[in-house]
Amino acid sequence: MTKRTKILTALVLSTTLATSAFASCGNKGECNMNKSHKMMKKHMGHKKAHNSIFSTLKKLNLTDTQKQEVKKIMMESKKTTPLSEAFSKTSFDKEKYIKIMSEKRENMIKSKALKIEKIYALLDEKQKEQFKMLLDLKNEKRQQKGMNFDKNCNGRG
Template sequence: MKTKVLMAVALTGLLGTGLYAYGGNMQSMQKGMSCPSGMNNSMMMKKQKKMRSHGVMSLLRDLNLTSEQMKDIQSIKQELMKKRTRPTVAFTKEGFDKEKYIQIMKQKRDNMLESKAEMIDKVYKVLTSEQKEQLKVLMDLRAERMSTMMNKRMRF
């Protein structure tokens, strides 16, 4: 009986450790441990950075922005964030207004394109002419990379 309990505890500990190691993969990579897929830490971090960076706004990091420009862009982002309607308005102490939630989410979906375009327009006005040219070049390079990557995938 004692051996069965001891085996169960040992097996549970082993499985728990394995699950922790698998689930805690991101923390282990940051600490310098090996990645199960064979990629080293720098490769994984670059891949994660590429996966997060989409859109024109992510290219702003590559421009030489002044601190004043960064503050202006941050205030533009904050201003537009304040204008957004939150779906939490549909929740009250008494209950949940399903129709109001649906209406808010539809408006959010419909207005997403306009709000992004407005933000890009305002940020673009903050940039100097050299930065605008540099941004255009970066956008062209990204499009070229994406095209090359898609062509490679299509060739199998």
């Protein structure tokens, strides 16, 4: 083989390998993104705990009316003061922006508690018992996995 043939063969081979590696992962490097996303989900298990109440609701046998009411409550809770109020055509009101963001942070827990209270009121007695049981089971599983969220370990076992 001549030097030119060797170079051409190496170029074709490397291009083929690179293309097949890219094709196996999908476009835009999804393979690496999926791996890092899975790792992030694994290490951030506390995010699931944050939404455990709302994910538990999906496991209850809610009637169509209850589902509509839950959706209505969730949509109402999303209404907040828009950040655009801090902007005008020619200026930016820093104090108004700070006020909106501070209120948003302060009201987050209150609004979540209010949302839970309204949804819980929609449930019948049997659903309330089932809801409590499912939450207890989730908490028990979390403790068995070593994800005990107390002030000392913050879910690290």
